[in-house]
Amino acid sequence: MANLTLVQAVRDALMTEMALDPRVVLMGEDVGLNGGVFRATEGLQKEFGEGRVMDTPLAESGIIGLALGMSVNGMRPVPEIQFMDFIYPAFDQIVSEVAKLRYRSGGGFTCPMVIRTPYGGGIKGGHYHSQSTEAYFAHTAGLKVVIPSNPYDAKGLLIASIRDEDPVLFMEPKRLYRSVKGEVPEEAYTVEIGKAQVVRPGKDVTLIAWGAMVPVCLKAAELCEPRGADCEVIDLRTLVPLDEETILESVRKTGRVVIVHEAQKTCGFGAEISALISEEAILSLEAPIMRVTGLDTPFPYTLEHIYLPDPERVALAVGKVTQF
Amino acid sequence: MLEKHSKSKKKKIVLKAPSVLRADCFRVLDESNRPNEKVEPKLSKEVLLKMYRNMIATRLFDERGMLLQRQGRIGFYVPSFGQEAIQIGTSAALKQNDWIFPSYREPGVFISRGASLFEMLCNLWGNQSDVCKGRQMPVHYSFSDLRLFSVSSPIATQVIQAVGASLASKNRKEKDVAITYFGDGGTSENDFHTGLTFAGAMKTPTIFICTNNGYAISVPTQKQTGAHRMVDKAIGYGMPGVAVDGNDILAVYAATQEAVDRARRGEGPTLIECVTLRMGPHSSSDDPTRYRDAQVYEAWAKRDPIQRFRQYLEGKKLWDSKKQEALEAELKATLAEAVEKAEKEPVPNLDTLFEDVYAELTPQLKRQKAQLLAEQELRGKFENTSEAFPL
Numbered sequence: 020m021a022n023l024t025l026v027q028a029v030r031d032a033l034m035t036e037m038a039l040d041p042r043v044v045l046m047g048e049d050v051g052l053n054g055g056v057f058r059a060t061e062g063l064q065k066e067f068g069e070g071r072v073m074d075t076p077l078a079e080s081g082i083i084g085l086a087l088g089m090s091v092n093g094m095r096p097v098p099e100i101q102f103m104d105f106i107y108p109a110f111d112q113i114v115s116e117v118a119k120l121r122y123r124s125g126g127g128f129t130c131p132m133v134i135r136t137p138y139g140g141g142i143k144g145g146h147y148h149s150q151s152t153e154a155y156f157a158h159t160a161g162l163k164v165v166i167p168s169n170p171y172d173a174k175g176l177l178i179a180s181i182r183d184e185d186p187v188l189f190m191e192p193k194r195l196y197r198s199v200k201g202e203v204p205e206e207a208y209t210v211e212i213g214k215a216q217v218v219r220p221g222k223d224v225t226l227i228a229w230g231a232m233v234p235v236c237l238k239a240a241e242l243c244e245p246r247g248a249d250c251e252v253i254d255l256r257t258l259v260p261l262d263e264e265t266i267l268e269s270v271r272k273t274g275r276v277v278i279v280h281e282a283q284k285t286c287g288f289g290a291e292i293s294a295l296i297s298e299e300a301i302l303s304l305e306a307p308i309m310r311v312t313g314l315d316t317p318f319p320y321t322l323e324h325i326y327l328p329d330p331e332r333v334a335l336a337v338g339k340v341t342q343f
Numbered sequence: 344m345l346e347k348h349s350k351s352k353k354k355k356i357v358l359k360a361p362s363v364l365r366a367d368c369f370r371v372l373d374e375s376n377r378p379n380e381k382v383e384p385k386l387s388k389e390v391l392l393k394m395y396r397n398m399i400a401t402r403l404f405d406e407r408g409m410l411l412q413r414q415g416r417i418g419f420y421v422p423s424f425g426q427e428a429i430q431i432g433t434s435a436a437l438k439q440n441d442w443i444f445p446s447y448r449e450p451g452v453f454i455s456r457g458a459s460l461f462e463m464l465c466n467l468w469g470n471q472s473d474v475c476k477g478r479q480m481p482v483h484y485s486f487s488d489l490r491l492f493s494v495s496s497p498i499a500t501q502v503i504q505a506v507g508a509s510l511a512s513k514n515r516k517e518k519d520v521a522i523t524y525f526g527d528g529g530t531s532e533n534d535f536h537t538g539l540t541f542a543g544a545m546k547t548p549t550i551f552i553c554t555n556n557g558y559a560i561s562v563p564t565q566k567q568t569g570a571h572r573m574v575d576k577a578i579g580y581g582m583p584g585v586a587v588d589g590n591d592i593l594a595v596y597a598a599t600q601e602a603v604d605r606a607r608r609g610e611g612p613t614l615i616e617c618v619t620l621r622m623g624p625h626s627s628s629d630d631p632t633r634y635r636d637a638q639v640y641e642a643w644a645k646r647d648p649i650q651r652f653r654q655y656l657e658g659k660k661l662w663d664s665k666k667q668e669a670l671e672a673e674l675k676a677t678l679a680e681a682v683e684k685a686e687k688e689p690v691p692n693l694d695t696l697f698e699d700v701y702a703e704l705t706p707q708l709k710r711q712k713a714q715l716l717a718e719q720e721l722r723g724k725f726e727n728t729s730e731a732f733p734l
Contacts, residue, residue, distance in 0.1 A: 044514075070514045076544050081503050081537030088507020088521070091492065092442065094514075096507075108533065115497050116504070123495075125476040126699040127487035160700050184702035213705070260705035 023203045026196035028170035029059045029135070032177035033097065035207045037067050040095060043181060046073040047082055047099030056101055057137060057196055079109035083134065087117055090130035095181060103138035103190065104147040110155075117186045118161030133180045133187045138166075139231050139281050140313075140327050141194035145320040151230075151281040151313070154288045156188045157258045163187045164258040165212055168233035170201040172256060175210030183212060192231035199234070215262035217269065221251035224337050225269040227292055228279040229255040232328060236279055239333035246334075248341045258288055266292065267300050274305035275340040279328050284312040306343035309336040363642035367572065368586045368618050371593035374646075376654040384597045386435075388661055394435050394592060395656060398427040398649050400674050401451035404460070405623070407678055408450075408467065408482075412627040416686065417467045421482045423448045425590070425622030428648035429554050431455055432595030433522060433615075436603050442512075442521035444492045444505035447482050448554070449524050456489050460678060464685035476699070477691040499529035502538030502551065509547045509606075520548040520606040522599075528559025530573055539580040539614065548606035550599065551614045554589065556621035561634040577614040589619030590648040593655070619643070693719065 023031060037043045045060055051074035054061030064072035075082050079100055086096035100106045106113070113134065121129045140149035157164050165180055165187050167173040173191070180187040218233060219240055226236040233254045240250035251269050255262065270276055276296060278289035289310040296308055311328045319326050362374050371378050386394075401423065408420040423430060430451030437443070445452050453463060462474055466484050469477035474485055475493075485493035492508075495501060505523035512519040529535055530553060542549045553573045557564055570576060577584025583605075587594045595617055602613035620643035624631045656662035697704060697712045704712070 073545075076537070076540050078537045078540060080533055081541050084500065084503030084534055084537060085507035085510065085541055088444075088504040088509070089511040090507075091504070092508040092511035094511045111497060112500065112503075112534075116495060116500050120493060121701070122699045123475060123479050123483070124485040124487065124493035125474050125478065127474060127485050128493050129702075163701070260701075260707060263706060 020202045020204055022200055023170045024197045024200050025167070025170045025173050025191070026057055026059050028173040028201075028203050029177060029191060030061060030063070031203060032174040033060060033063060034066070035174075036178050036181045037063065037071065039207060040181070042093065042095040043097060044071045044073065044089060044094050045097050045099065046075050046086060048075060048077055048101050050074060050099050055099065057193065059135070059191075060099070079105055079107075080112050083109040083112040083117060086132050086134075087112065087120070087130045090132050091120075091128055096132045097181060098132065098134055100134060100136040102144075102148050103136045103152060104150050106136060113156070113162065113188070114159050118159045120161075121185070122161055129184065130186060131184050133177070133189050135189045135191060137193035137196070138190045139192050139194050140318060140323050141231065143320070143323065146318050149318045149323065153190060153258055154282060154286055157288055157291070161186070162259065163212060164190065165256065166190045166192065166230040166258065167256065168192065168195065168230050168254050169199055170203050172210050172216075174203050175208050176212065176256060178207055179209035179212050182209065187212070190230065194231045195234070210256070213257050213260045213262055215253050215255045215257070215265040217251060217265065218254045219250065219252040221249040221273070223249045223273055224251070224275040224277060224340055225266075225273045226250050226252045226277050226279060226333065226337070227255065227266060228252065229258065230281075232279045232281060235328060235330055236333060238330035239337065242330055242334040243337045246338070248337050250337060261292075261295070263295060263299070266295065270296050270300045271303045274303050276304070276308045277311060277333060277336045277340060278308065279311045279333055281313050281327055283315045284310060285315050287312055306340040309340055311336045363639060363646070364588055364590075365572070365586065365618055368588045369594050369598055370588040370591050371597060372588070372591045372651055372655060376651045377658070378593065378655060382597060384593055384600065386596070390435065391656060391661060394431050394596075395652055395662070396670060396674075397431045397434070397451060397455045398592070398652065399670060400454050401427050401430060402649060403671070403674050403678055404450050404454065404463070407682065409623070409627060411467065411682070417481055419481045420467070420627045421447050421625070422623040423450055425643065425648065426554055426556060426619055427451055428592035428595050428652065429552065429589045429617040429619060432592040433550075433552055433599045435596050436599035437522060438519075440490065440519050441603075442490045442492065442505065442508045442519060444501035444508070444521060444523035445494055446498075446501065446524045446526065446529065447494050447496065448526070450482070452524065453484050453486070453491055456486070456491055458484065458486050458489060458491060461681045461685055462486075464681050465688055468685060468688065469690075470685070470688035471691050472685070472688045473691070476695045499525045499532035499534040499538070501525070502529070503534045503541060506538050506542045506545070506547050506549050509549045510545055513548055513609075518607050520550060520603055522550040522552060524552045524554060526559060527553065527555040527557070527564045527567055527573060528562065529553070530576065531567055539576070539582070539612070542612040543580040543582050546609075546611035548609070549612040550602045550606060551612065552599075553614065553616045555616050555618050556589075557619070557639075558621055558625070558631075558635070560625040560629060572616065574614060574616040580614070582612045582614060584614040584616065586616040586618060589617035590643070590646045590651060592648060592652050
């Protein structure tokens, strides 16, 4: 066991899987010699050579299109998009090509790959280094969306994603890259894709979150406990495919739900979870489903701490659903 | 040849007869369809006849595809009339293991590689025996066992993907190359630019075939770009480029063969601009008389690539009318048989809607599938009652 930060766990997963599987190749802007702007690939080019850790030209659609071609021809690419805010030039390749290939070719061609990208606010990154746009990608059939919230899951989920036969968008909460540490086994292990985790059991209110909002919810649960609200916190870990059972089981127990995400409210993934609960567990509900989210504004710079959900805003929503 | 012709602006080419073709294009056949022996590729009789056969097969397939659409038997078709030399000439320079990333106007490339006519036709109907299981519009073929990549509708997406496939081969020290096809319109797309940028920077074994057929649906090439020649773009990406007469199969073959040889030697990518005119509509939904210059069309009609190659073969005493009749009869019969068989295939089973989204059905897809199948059971029951819902 080693005590690693989240970004170190990402690097450890890449290192581990590259040593085990010669098909695994990394590509992206600054991932080689420089080891990535967040150092997620530090030292990997030295270890595995320029053929397996490639500095590419500065073009996101090129990075993903290149990865698709390499995957079709037998490799297992892990392209990096330096910030999720820069992913849109590659949107067409991801949505119309990577995600559709298995289906449109009748299963003849597949392109398993893991698109790693740091996402989310809280680092003073302004509009173009802070967004959290998982909903665009969760809306795309053929793509899996995985988001870890701690170092152990980061390594296990990343290895599971690399071994998955389908393309995965792997969103890394950059706000947690160095702010959380945890025990991470040295060997290769996997955390199953599509399985949420109850990270705090509770009986009164279900808090549902992913990525950097998981620690926010855990803090909120601490604020609520002395006020008589025992919160259960679910870390979804995977948005697609969604672990509906874990959500519904918790809702049937608590009858009260607060969904927390960084992204703007309208059409955020919280809306999908809310709809799911309405469809499948409406008679278990004791209060309306609440969402604590980013605002329907572009992501701000100076006031980002106001934009982002924090433990107090979550606790206020818990108060509303318990006192409904 | 590549180096020489990439600078061909300076070189004077003396033509025996005036041509609608741009003067800088590399050519083997002159306007009287006589070969320039200095650059004529040395191909065996078998190879030449195979190329000719594939050209005819492609023309007949296109004619049949358009006819089937006009008869209302299939929904849509994209013909490649006039572009047979480009498709067959490039294909002839490839080995069976080389990767092909086509656009949607390359039936001849599929035919040359040996794709099954029956399976191609099944794609036109989107039926049970369609390799794509009826999930794409007609002409979006995909043959993974032949390394013929799945056709996409968005333009030029395949260009950068071909670079990736060839990079994988290069990194594994294999000798396979990748060839990719796109039109003049495709050169305006982002993925053309990223594709050639990456290939130039990474020196990948990729051959870029730009079929400059004069139009992107209705928009003429001169409105597509300020560049006078598509091949000039090669310079900016740091690779050699050559413009060829796209209606001269021998020129197309020779240019491609040289590019393939360079790629296999590890000397990187090449851009080949094949200059031609799209002689058919963009698709069965298009009427080119709305925008096409009739005089230019007539001039190109006199340069039909099949007729030109036929004259070349006849000049070598390799072909005559009798052989032509026999070949057409044979290919038409084969095609008719395949059409008859393909048209009888049933539509895909409803279960196939849910397959291949992921390697395995997700819980959500399982539930949607069960719900859809249950709804199917209830279909038609609204007609028999005006009271309770048929739940």
